[in-house]
Amino acid sequence: MSYEGTTIPRSDAPAGKCDYCGHPFPTTDRLVLHKGLEHPQQLDDDEEDAFLSAREDEEDELRTLRLKALGALVLLYFGFLMLYAIVA
Ligand SMILES: [Zn+2]
Secondary structure, three states, rough: OOOOOOOOOOHHHHOEEEOOOOOEEHHHHHHHHHHHOHHHHHOOOHHHHHHHHHHHHHHHHHHOHHHHHHHHHHHHHHHHHHHHHHOO
16 A cells, blocks of 8 residues: 555645744745744844845845846847848
């Protein structure tokens, strides 16, 4: 007997709830970020460390996303330029 494919839906098992306001979060990263942003006074050292590194991760992600968006825009621009050069 195999139980593969009978995974528990994610919404039923949130990664965690905020200790301070009870708000549920789908991932621990989100929870950590929320605690750092909404309850900075209540954080202990471990939570503060987790928040700082989670925020750095997110900033890296944002930077990568922004770079990708810029790259796509430049590609699109040159794509149209080439198209124009060929068609016109
Ligand atoms: Zn909270």
